[in-house]
Amino acid sequence: MTISPISLAFEKSKKERRPALLTYTVAGDNTKKKSLEILNSISNYADICEIGFPHNTPIADGGQIQTASYRAIKNGIKMRDVFQIVKEFKKNKNAKPVILMGYYNMICQYGQNKFLKKCKQVGVNGLIVVDLPWPDNINFAKKCRKNSISFVQLLSPTTSKARMKKIISNSHDMLYYISMLSTTGEKLKVSPRNILKNYVKIKKIIKNRKKNLVIGFGITSKNISSFKSSDGCVVGSEICKKISKSIKNRQNPVTNVSNMVKSLKSKIA
Amino acid sequence: MIKIKKNKLLIDQHDKNGFWGKFGGNFIPETLKKPVEDLAILFEKLRKDKKFIRERDYYFKNWVGSPTPFVKLENLTAHLGGAQIWAKVVSEANGGAHKIYNATVHSLIAKRAGKKYIVGDTGAGYAGKMLSMAAKKFGLKCKIFMGAKDIKRQKPNCDAMRKNGAEIVPVYTGSQTLVDAVSECMRYWVSNCLTTSMCVGSTVGPNIFVKICGWSTSQISRELILQIKEEFGEIPKKLKLINCVGGGSSSFGFWNEFMHYNKKQIEFIGVEAGGPKKSKRHAAPLTYGSKIGILHGAAQYVNQNTDGQIEETESISAGLDYPGVSPLHCFLKDVKRARYTAATDEEALKAYQLVTKYENLNPSLEPSHAFAEAIKIAPKLSKDTIIIVNSCGDAQKDRDILRKRLGK
Ligand SMILES: Cc1ncc(COP(=O)(O)O)c(C=O)c1O
Numbered sequence: 196m197t198i199s200p201i202s203l204a205f206e207k208s209k210k211e212r213r214p215a216l217l218t219y220t221v222a223g224d225n226t227k228k229k230s231l232e233i234l235n236s237i238s239n240y241a242d243i244c245e246i247g248f249p250h251n252t253p254i255a256d257g258g259q260i261q262t263a264s265y266r267a268i269k270n271g272i273k274m275r276d277v278f279q280i281v282k283e284f285k286k287n288k289n290a291k292p293v294i295l296m297g298y299y300n301m302i303c304q305y306g307q308n309k310f311l312k313k314c315k316q317v318g319v320n321g322l323i324v325v326d327l328p329w330p331d332n333i334n335f336a337k338k339c340r341k342n343s344i345s346f347v348q349l350l351s352p353t354t355s356k357a358r359m360k361k362i363i364s365n366s367h368d369m370l371y372y373i374s375m376l377s378t379t380g381e382k383l384k385v386s387p388r389n390i391l392k393n394y395v396k397i398k399k400i401i402k403n404r405k406k407n408l409v410i411g412f413g414i415t416s417k418n419i420s421s422f423k424s425s426d427g428c429v430v431g432s433e434i435c436k437k438i439s440k441s442i443k444n445r446q447n448p449v450t451n452v453s454n455m456v457k458s459l460k461s462k463i464a
Numbered sequence: 465m466i467k468i469k470k471n472k473l474l475i476d477q478h479d480k481n482g483f484w485g486k487f488g489g490n491f492i493p494e495t496l497k498k499p500v501e502d503l504a505i506l507f508e509k510l511r512k513d514k515k516f517i518r519e520r521d522y523y524f525k526n527w528v529g530s531p532t533p534f535v536k537l538e539n540l541t542a543h544l545g546g547a548q549i550w551a552k553v554v555s556e557a558n559g560g561a562h563k564i565y566n567a568t569v570h571s572l573i574a575k576r577a578g579k580k581y582i583v584g585d586t587g588a589g590y591a592g593k594m595l596s597m598a599a600k601k602f603g604l605k606c607k608i609f610m611g612a613k614d615i616k617r618q619k620p621n622c623d624a625m626r627k628n629g630a631e632i633v634p635v636y637t638g639s640q641t642l643v644d645a646v647s648e649c650m651r652y653w654v655s656n657c658l659t660t661s662m663c664v665g666s667t668v669g670p671n672i673f674v675k676i677c678g679w680s681t682s683q684i685s686r687e688l689i690l691q692i693k694e695e696f697g698e699i700p701k702k703l704k705l706i707n708c709v710g711g712g713s714s715s716f717g718f719w720n721e722f723m724h725y726n727k728k729q730i731e732f733i734g735v736e737a738g739g740p741k742k743s744k745r746h747a748a749p750l751t752y753g754s755k756i757g758i759l760h761g762a763a764q765y766v767n768q769n770t771d772g773q774i775e776e777t778e779s780i781s782a783g784l785d786y787p788g789v790s791p792l793h794c795f796l797k798d799v800k801r802a803r804y805t806a807a808t809d810e811e812a813l814k815a816y817q818l819v820t821k822y823e824n825l826n827p828s829l830e831p832s833h834a835f836a837e838a839i840k841i842a843p844k845l846s847k848d849t850i851i852i853v854n855s856c857g858d859a860q861k862d863r864d865i866l867r868k869r870l871g872k
Contacts, residue, residue, distance in 0.1 A: 251638060252759060252774045254650045255493040261637060274771050299491055300758040304772030326491040326761070331481060353498040353657070376495055377655045 200292040200320050201345050202368045204242045205407045205426060213463050214423060215242040217409055218456055219296065219431030221263040222246050222280050223272030225442055229449060230267070233438075234284045236453040238291050240460040244284075245323065245429065248277045248297040255325050257380030259432035262439055274305055278317045285318035294321035294347060307335065311342045321345035321369065329362045336365060347371050350397060350408075352385075363401050371429070372397060374412045380432030383413035387421035394425060416455070420462045430459055468799055470724050474792060475678045482671030483763070485798060487791030490670045492761045496650075499657040504672040506577055511679065519572060524683055527601065528564050531687035532556045534695065534852075539822035540839075547704070547845035549838055551825060551855045552688050554714065559594045559624075560858035561828070562681055562714040567594035567663060569680040571602045574661035581656070583607045584663040585649040587614055587642030587710065588783030588830065589621025589861055591665030596630035604661075606630040609649040613640040614782045620861045639776040642710075642786045646760050666711025667790035670761035674791055681717025684854065689721045692852075701729060702849040704841075707856070708833040709734040709750070709804065710783050712790030714856040719802070727801055734793060735833045737777075737784035738806035745778035747785050750797050750804035759788040765797075780809035780865065781829035783857065807836035813869055815839050816859070828857035829865065 198206075208215040218241040224230050234244055249264035249272060256264070277295070284290050295314065302310045302324065314322070322344055327335060329348060336346035345367040350359060352375060363370065372394060375385045383390075390410065398408055410422055411429030422428050437455050441448035466485045469477055474484075482489045492500060510516040524530045533553040541549045554562045567584070574582050582604045586592030592608035599606035608625055612634045615622055625632055633652075638644040646664065653662040664673035667681075692699060705722065707715035715734050722730045736748030746752060749765040757766040759774060766788040767775040779785040796802040807815070812829055815836035819825055827835060834853050842851055859866065 250773065252643065252647050254647050254760065255495075255654055257651070265637070268773060298758070298772075300768070301772040304755075304757060304768070304770065325493055326758070328490075328492065328494045328497050331489065331491070349494040351493075351495040351497075353495050355498065358497070373495060376657060378651045381655060 199343065199345055199368055201243060201294070202405065204292050208242050208427070211464070214425045215409070215427035216240065216460050216463060217243045217245055217427055217429040218434055219245040219247060219429060220434055221249050221260065221267050222277040223249065223267035223270055224263045224435070224438055225266050225448065226270055227272065227276055227280060231280050231283050232449045233452050235287050236449055237456040238287065238289050240456045241291055242427070243292045243294060245294045245296050245431070246277070246281065248274060248295060248301055250298040250301055253298060255378055257378040257432060259380040259435040259439070263435040274301060278313050281319055282317040292320040293318065294323060295319050296323040297325065299324050299327045307338065311338055311344065314344055315342045319344060321347055323347045323349070323371065329365055333365060336367070340367060345369055349373060352376055352393060356400070359397065359400055363406070366406060368405060369407045369409065370401070372408055372410050374410050374414070377412055379412055381413055383418055387418055391422070391424065416459055416462065419459055423463055428463065466799060468723065468801060474720065474723055475675045478671060484791050484795040486756060487764055487794040488671050488674060488762050490761060491758045491763070492670050493654055495654050496657065500670050500672055503573070506573060507672060507676055510573060510576060516572070520569060523568055524565070528558045528568060529556065530683065531691060534688060534691035537823050537825070540819060543822055544839060544842040546843040546847065547849035547851045548847065549842055550850060550852045552684065552718065552852055553825065554684055554854055554856045555827065555858040559590070559597055560860065561590040561594065562684060562717060562856045563590040563594040563665065564597070565680040565683050565717065566665070566677045566713060567591065567598040569676060570595070570661065570663035571598035571604060573676070574604055575602050577661060579604070579659065579661040581605045581607070581660040582663060583609065583649055583652055583660055585609050585642065585645040585665050587611070587645065587665070587785060588781070588828070588857065589614065589618035589625070590783065590857060592630070592632070593621045593624045595663055596625040596628035599630065600628045607633055609633045609635055609645040609652065611635050611639070611641040611645045614642065614645070617865060618782050618861050619864060641777070641782065643774065643777070650760065666713040667716050667792055668711040668760055668762060668788060674762065677713050678716045678720065678792060681713045682720040684714070684717040685719060685721035688718070688852070699725070699729070700850045702846070703730045704733060704849065704851045705730065706733045706735065706834045706838050706851060707854040708784060708830045709736050709789060709793060710747070710786050710830065712793040714854055716790060716792050718854045723801070732796070732802035733837060734802055734804040735837045736804060736806045737779035737781055737833060738808040739778040740780070741808045741810050743778050745776060746806065747777040747779045747787065748806040749787065749789050750793060751806040762791050764788045764791050765794050780812060781833065783830040784833065805837060807833040811836040816866070817870065825855060826859045827855045828859045829862050830857050831855045
């Protein structure tokens with residue numbers, strides 16, 4: 196079996212003795228063109244790019260990502276544009292692995308099989324479906340694997356140990372630990388130390404060193420350096436907020452976001 | 465072909481993944497899996513607990529006020545000259561609408577779960593008002609999520625919530641109506657699920673919320689079936705039960721005890737909000753054949769575009785102004801046990817005028833949709849046909865809209 200681009204990205208960051216940096220931006224925020232430019236520029240520093248396909252009824256996202264999503268939808272972004280953006284991005288030699296992230300209804304309306312086929316075609320490497328938890332995701336995760344797409348299982352502080360074991364045994368090469376009880380974009384309300392305590396416990400349950408566990412929710416420039424010991428850190432809301440601010444101040448979001456991601460990288464390198 | 469089973473309540477006829485046929489389920493973030501499961505376990509325990517049932521019945525009787533009246537609308541019947549029109553005046557329940565049943569049960573469960581806080585969504589403001597009443601009664605702190613547009617158009621209920629000590633959290637996203645309030649409430653629960661109970665205001669949301677709400681509002685038909693037997697000596701041969709459908713909690717509760725009767729004998733008619741006559745927008749996913757999609761954790765017929773974005777709705781009635789509908793009703797539509805139709809804003813207003821002209825009854829804009837259908841079909845039906853409309857809300861909350869639209 197060939198090793199997936201996502202696993203390769205983790206291997207590379209491990210060699211450099213640092214966590215992988217995962218960014219989250221919304222496809223089409225604030226325009227199709229700008230969001231592609233942002234992806235191209237942050238690819239210089241990020242290891243994996245999570246790209247959100249915006250939904251207008253997001254039940255797990257906080258203000259920043261909601262704002263970014265509404266902005267993209269208002270600008271007319273459709274699923275086909277999302278795929279188009281990924282396709283263009285992947286033409287860049289420096290492009291990083293792409294994980295699409297969103298809500299299940301969008302996938303259902305596109306058609307599960309058609310969606311996965313399209314993902315494969317344009318070069319999507321992984322999927323996070325926020326509202327399709329285990330065990331409801333068993334079939335879909337299998338289909339992903341058949342299409343060489345990593346289905347990323349989520350774990351939360353509320354996930355019991357027994358449940359965790361089952362989820363892990365169903366997982367592919369990456370899992371996502373939600374740092375705290377929160378939607379995206381809230382302030383970290385648990386200390387990094389306690390988050391890492393849980394993190395280490397979960398890593399012990401996972402055992403398999405080929406399965407990477409990233410931490411997300413509440414991670415920002417302020418605290419990312421506390422998570423250096425993890426396999427990977429996801430920063431989303433802070434980036435979306437940066438885009439909002441740039442637009443408000445009539446600045447170029449591409450440079451601003453790119454600088455932010457560069458600085459994030461320097462904090463974990 | 466999926467059918468309704470005779471030996472089981474409909475709320476319990478879901479599979480192990482929480483689906484009634486193709487509808488329902490638990491499309492929720494991982495963080496909510498445990499709280500939702502805990503709630504389901506607790507509810508299953510409590511509904512078998514005689515003490516809990518006694519407690520529920522005590523509060524339903526002595527606090528909510530049970531049974532609510534069942535009356536014949538003599539003048540309206542005479543005016544329309546066809547089927548007999550009756551009303552189950554659920555608006556006489558404490559607080560003025562059926563939302564009190566679900567609010568009471570959720571608050572009782574929250575107490576048993578040892579929670580100190582309860583949050584809920586509201587559109588018309590009744591679900592919020594009732595939750596604020598029940599929270600106060602049972603010593604819980606209460607937060608209500610409500611669309612900014614609804615806060616403006618349902619002021620009397622907002623005043624009531626504040627008077628009961630609840631905090632109203634205005635929701636400014638999207639269409640600023642019920643759909644956004646439910647989303648925001650769920651998001652709040654994701655962040656606060658350890659300390660806080662959530663009450664979903666209708667038979668929507670993840671599986672367990674559909675069940676608890678349907679179980680609670682079924683009090684309506686439990687009372688009604690006895691009242692009918694007392695009034696007529698038996699169940700009439702031709703009976704039609706008409707109810708407005710937003711999320712579907714009043715209609716489900718109104719029909720539950722009659723589920724297993726032949727539909728030729730007892731017909732269920734659900735009336736959705738057709739929106740303004742001139743507008744393409746509506747809140748009637750069942751009537752207008754919306755596609756199956758996922759909204760607020762459950763698969764259901766829902767107004768959406770081809771990409772799967774939920775579409776904005778429009779209705780004069782804040783309580784019906786919701787793009788989706790209960791999985792239970794989707795199921796009832798598919799098995800053809802219930803028939804669904806829509807009334808426009810204008811038809812509802814006209815029905816309100818007619819009912820209030822002939823009867824000492826003041827139905828809110830939601831049940832006015834149901835009356836519109838009753839008024840439409842009654843003249844064509846025989847005198848031995850009994851139509852019962854669930855008058856599930858009081859129009860006090862709509863006074864500003866009615867004044868504006870009807871000059872009242
Ligand atoms: C009086 C009244 N009737 C009906 C509804 C619609 O909800 P449901 O279909 O759940 O009964 C509402 C909702 O707010 C309401 O306040």
